[in-house]
Amino acid sequence: xxxxxxxxxxxxxxxxxxxxxxxxxxxxxxxxxxxxxxxxxxxxxxxxxxxxxxxxxxxxxxxxxxxxxxxxxxxxxxxxxxxxxxxxxxxxxxxxxxxxxxxxxxxxxxxxxxxxxxxxxxxxxxxxxxxxxxxxxxxxxxxxxxxxxxxxxxxxxxxxxxxxxxxxxxxxxxxxxxxxxxxxxxxxxxxxxxxxxxxxxxxxxxxxxxxxxxxxxxxxxxxxxxxxxxxxxxxxxxxxxxxxxxxxxxxxxxxxxxxxxxxxxxxxxxxxxxxxxxxxxxxxxxxxxxxxxxxxxxxxxxxxx
Numbered sequence: 203x204x205x206x207x208x209x210x211x212x213x214x215x216x217x218x219x220x221x222x223x224x225x226x227x228x229x230x231x232x233x234x235x236x237x238x239x240x241x242x243x244x245x246x247x248x249x250x251x252x253x254x255x256x257x258x259x260x261x262x263x264x265x266x267x268x269x270x271x272x273x274x275x276x277x278x279x280x281x282x283x284x285x286x287x288x289x290x291x292x293x294x295x296x297x298x299x300x301x302x303x304x305x306x307x308x309x310x311x312x313x314x315x316x317x318x319x320x321x322x323x324x325x326x327x328x329x330x331x332x333x334x335x336x337x338x339x340x341x342x343x344x345x346x347x348x349x350x351x352x353x354x355x356x357x358x359x360x361x362x363x364x365x366x367x368x369x370x371x372x373x374x375x376x377x378x379x380x381x382x383x384x385x386x387x388x389x390x391x392x393x394x395x396x397x398x399x400x401x402x403x404x405x406x407x408x409x410x411x412x413x414x415x416x417x418x419x420x421x422x423x424x425x426x427x428x429x430x431x432x433x434x435x436x437x438x439x440x441x442x443x444x445x446x447x448x449x450x451x452x453x454x455x456x457x458x459x460x461x462x463x464x465x466x467x468x469x470x471x472x473x474x475x476x477x478x479x480x481x482x483x484x485x486x487x488x489x490x491x492x493x494x495x496x497x498x499x500x501x502x503x504x505x506x507x
Contacts, residue, residue: 286312288450289457290327290363296423296430297365298398300325300466306458307365307466311451319446320368320419322386322477323468325453328421330362331445333438334430365453366421366431367396370414372446377410378403384422385411389476395469398425407433409442418443 292305301307309327320326369384369391370376376386383390384403393403406427414420420443423429432442456464471477 286310290365290453292365295428296425297325297367298425298428300367300396300424301365301453301456302462304459305456305462307453308455308457309451310454314449314451319417320371320449320452321468321472322368322371322374323472324368325365325466326368326419326421327363327365327450327453328444329448329450330364331435331438331440331448334364334435335362363450366423366429368419369422369432370420372414372416372418374414374420375411376414376420377412378408380405380408386477389474391477392471393469395471396424401426404433409433409436412436412441414443415440417446419446419449420444 288309288311290307290309292301292303292307295303307325307327370386374387376384378384382403384393385391391403397403401424403426412420418440420432422431422433432444434442436442453466455466456462
C-alpha cells in the first residue's frame, strides 16, 4: 500500500480569495490578469460605440456626401425651373411703372401644363413670335451665367423672350383711335391703374378695330410710348398677335429687389360687364336653352287637344 497517497477529494478546493486574486480578475475560463485588466484576446481596447452603429460601419464623411447633395439640389432646381416657376429679368422700360428695368419676376409655368390659357389683364412672358426682336442687341452671358440660368438659379439668359400685358384673347375685338381709349369688345378701358403716368393709350400708334384669331393674344406694354408691342408688328404673320403656344407663363410676383416686392394681379377693369364676350353671350344662350323645352311642351299640348 502506497504511503502518502491522497484522494483529490480529501481537501476542499481553494477559492480565488484564498489565492490572492479577486473575482473581477478572473475570466470565464478561470484564468486571470493582473490588476483586473481584460485578458489578451478578449477585445481589449475595443470601442464599444462601434457596436451601436448599423452593421458596425462608421458614418460617411460629409465631404463624400456633399457632391451627392449638390447633385440632388441641381436636379430639383432644374425640375422647378422646367415645370413650376422660372425667374426672368426685365431688360427694358416697356412695362414701366409696373415693372422697371432690372426687376426680377417669377413666372408661373405650372398652370399651362394643365390647359390654362392666357387671360385678359395678365402680364405674360412669351417667346419672340418672329421678327419682334430683330436688330435688338444680343446678351452675351458667360459660361457660369448660362449654366445657372439653365438650371433656374439665375434669371433666364434667353435673349428671345418678351414680357407684355394681355389686352385681348382669341375672339375679342379690340381697337384704339388717336386721342381715345383702348376699346375691348365695345367697352372702353380705363387703364389708369397700370398704364405709365403721362402715357396715352395709343397716341403714337392707333390701331383696329381688329379681331384676335383663336388661340392667340393681343399684347401691349404699360409704357405705351416706349413699347414695341402688338401694334408695331401687324405686318408680320399673325397680324401682331402672339400664339398661346409661345407663352412661357404668367408673371405672378416681383421677387427682386426686395424693396419692390409685389404681386401682379389682373386689374379690375378687365372684370367689368361686357368685356368678356363669353359672359355677355351667356345670358342669351341660357334663355334660349330654357325656352326650347317650353316651346316643345306647348306644341305637344296643342297636338293632344
